Amino acid sequence: MTAIFTTAEELIAAAGLDLGHTDWLEMTQERVNLFAEATGDHQWIHTDPVRAAQTPFGGCIAHGYLTQSLASQFIMQLLRVDNLLMGVNYGCDKVRFPAPVKVGARVRGHGVIQKAEPVEGNGVQLAVRVTVEIEGSERPGCVVDTLSRYIFLPTGR
Template sequence: MANIKIESAEQLLASEGLELGTTDWLQISQERINLFAEATGDHQWIHVDPVRAAEGPFGACIAHGYLTLSMVNLFLPDLIEVSNLAMGVNYGCDKVRFPAAVPVGSAIRSRGQIVSVEAKGAAVQATIRVTVEIQGSERPACVVDTISRYSFKQ
């Protein structure tokens, strides 16, 4: 269930600066990393070779940065639910950063904040900063400003 529920364009337009809270923790397994490697063709040893990665700079396999980024799509509906829509689309991302690696077996979660909201014709565009945190780490795994456009039912 989402932390925040938005049901109208007016409510979304008034939500700039709103903190969305956090999601539940999710463990990143070697199986998830391997499946991502298969889907993208990125089989770099630091992600998929536990023996070699154990002797590498992180001491274990790490999740792909883009795997971590893709988890934002899983976490966003837990941060915010926008209903009464005719349509909602992912418009893009700004300022993607990967401050820390996610070692295999780590637990991650997301924290969100609505950083800007503006009317775009009949739609409302919202930029939501999603910070992917690593349990026990001071630095986040990923910080991204996601941009979505919502068209509400009339």
């Protein structure tokens, strides 16, 4: 279920809120290849299934930054912020890749609002920890503390 926020005050009050889980998403070779093409990172462990089959992974693995980039998609499934002038990615505080995500694995996001602080201009800086869980694995593929800034429309509009 998507958490919906309509004011800065609601968002600030949500610090500590567990946003739950997203739907599962399969990590396909096509997705990995498209990421390699977009970033220029064609390292064989990601793009050469024959060669990667000879590694301890038994096949291709997703780029760590591809796994991290799913946080944006997962956050959009977990929360919605209305009445905005704009929202932007502000950065990340911490990123870890505890386990590789193998091609063919299913992943999902789990989100927790770590903190929400007011910023100048009727805005809120939101820190959400997104854990990219791998189906059947005790260790996640990625844990990232994302930062977003939401600037709300002036009240009375």
